[in-house]
Amino acid sequence: MTGRAVAAEMLSLESALRQLVKVVQRTPVELASPNGALGRYAAGDVRAKRSQPCADLSAMDGFAVAGTEPWTVVGESRCGAPFGGPIGPGQAAHISTGAVIPEGASAVLIKENAQLSDHTLQAIEHPEDGAHIRRKGFDFATGEQVIAAGQRIGPAQLALLIAAGCDAINVGRPPRISILECGDELDAKAAKPGQLPPSNGAMLAAMCASQACETTVSAPLPDDLGAIAEAIETAGSADLIVISGGASVGDHDLVRPALKSIGVEPDFWRVAIKPGKPLLVARRQKQLILGLPGNPVSSFVTGFMFMLPAIRAMLGARDPWPARMYLPAAHDLPPVGPRREFLRATIAPDGAIPLDQQDSSALLALSKASCLIERPEHCGGLKAGTPVPVYLLGNGGNA
Template sequence: MALMPVKDALARLLDGAVPLASETVAIGRAAWRVLATDIAALRTQPPFDASAMDGYAVRAADVAATPVTLHVIGEAPAGKGFTSKVGPGEAVRIFTGAPVPAGADAVLIQENTRLSPGGVEALEPVAAFRNIRRQGLDFREGESLLGAGRVLDPAAVSLAAAANHATLPVIRKPLVAILATGDELLPPGSETGPDQIISSNAYGVAAVIEKMGGVPLDLGIVPDDRPAIAAAIDSAREAGADVIVTLGGASVGDHDLVREVLTSSGMTLDFWKIAMRPGKPLMFGRLGDVRVLGLPGNPVASLVCSHLFVAPLVARLGGRPYALDIRDAVLGVDMAENDQREDYVRARVETRDGVLVAAPFPVQDSSMLRILADANALIVRPPFAPAAPAGSPCRVVLLR
């Protein structure tokens, strides 16, 4: 059976995936969420002509020729404006953010004044409306401010708060259940027996999910047992998972039971096995409305597939833009010809004379996490790529 190309597998995975329904959250919990609908200003900002500096509210005509002494008739701190009108030859002591009193049309900054027995002496002229933030300078009530799909970064969430939104409509975070299977697995911190290893894949996959704005739901480690696997799948569905990610157990061994149990539970298998290294035994199917993604058990394959498949799926369901950071580079060493699978080769990339140079690690075993942690890129080698000498062009996926 021919293996499915990576691009076709990704297209099948994302087919029909749309942002989830919206929910309303308090403004204090909206940071880094995705806005579900356009929002408009509920107020005008500034709501009045406001002083942009500490100084004196004056009539520009009174200080056109300086020095000149003005009579100080009051004070306007922020939050408590001066209620009378500024007349000819008068000034009001004013502070940043305070409303400019009626009659005044400029703010003379404090540095350009000097106190005098008769009031305050203006040492420099000031033009009309100088040092004043005009009403509505930032936005006006009813004006559109942020569009649907905007990630609420610090500036966006501050703008929404300034526009008087106490709550915001955001796209619900995808809930992604993670199920690790294997009799040999124990959680970190365990004392391992002679036939056991520490389970690590779930933590890396969860980190990818969180980075993409999803919520990982760790179902723990399940033994290679059909009823136990079925029970874990049922618990994921009961929790309302949008996606179930299984780790291991989807290959062809006698103890690889995940695909069989999922199919028995009603999963419609879309594809199984793709033309990719590492990551050949990738599985995808649908269990009702739940998307099921079976990742390989090998740690590196699991994480590489997370970057290529889990990340875009979670981003799409969460309404976030996402694309791999793929760049042009050149090979730092010779590379042999490739077979029928698309290769994602762990490498270290550095810039030399303005050019990205990618050097693959000499050992690429899919169990070696340390190499993946040391790598900052993956060299993408197309199927049947010919042997390439150092200096040949290549494409790299930047990981960091």
């Protein structure tokens, strides 16, 4: 990789995300069954191989009727056992929800509106033509696009693919993610003053579990340039290396020097967000490298805003960015300085409530947060009740 100059100024969030898109490379496309595609993204448009429904079906339990009343009931159509022929004017057939409409029937008289005496049927309320009939192909027809390129295959899309007769689709291969955690202070027992259990790697791996990827977490690395460089090179088969800690400017923040020692220069470094300023993005041939801050909340926020979108982009997502919605601010919010702020918050009936503790090391507060409130840089104070952008985390008590 040729060296690239890293701007001394911090990038805005939007600029950083645009640059991230430029350096992310999609994983190779492979063919997968609908079940195998779950959680991944379609690599191309998918078209139905059958129509749904494949015939006119009843939407209700009752009677398929032809012509005007009274009707003579001449048989039954049920799921898996259609009526064995057409019905003519003045005739009707018992019918179940989802059963095929007999040829000649013009409507379904629902059971609640039917009066049946022996085989003679009359209506309490006469159905309009076409009432309670699901027409052939009303959901989708053979050849119709059912999944768009870049669309995520979730439970509903899985059912759709199966119903549409699509036994295999093209999707991106699950990215291989290698997570490294740096810091001399990291020790599983944390028996000495100043030591910490290594929790960021496990947290980031758990975040990755929401995506279709293969994740490994290495043992904590010391603040040693050679050890960090060796770990990066050892993870050569990974599509994405995520390094938590060591990306800032301290004497023992050695991720950038370690990258430089193996010929890698950052594409960008430092983003104007709080928490999460010392974010680093680099590329080593086809491999993406993300250096995240070591403070756990900073690591979480940058993982949410950059790591997860990078994985989704690798998988071919049409829109890899986290979904944003608006809720009222439940409390007044103070002005914001030169960095975009992401406040940990909970959701209540009157809106989003920022947590009292916003320190970037506060895991207890993070565990209670169900959303992030986004506050633009250099914005003024805000009155309670004003809509604010929020990102749902799927985390915390009321998520």
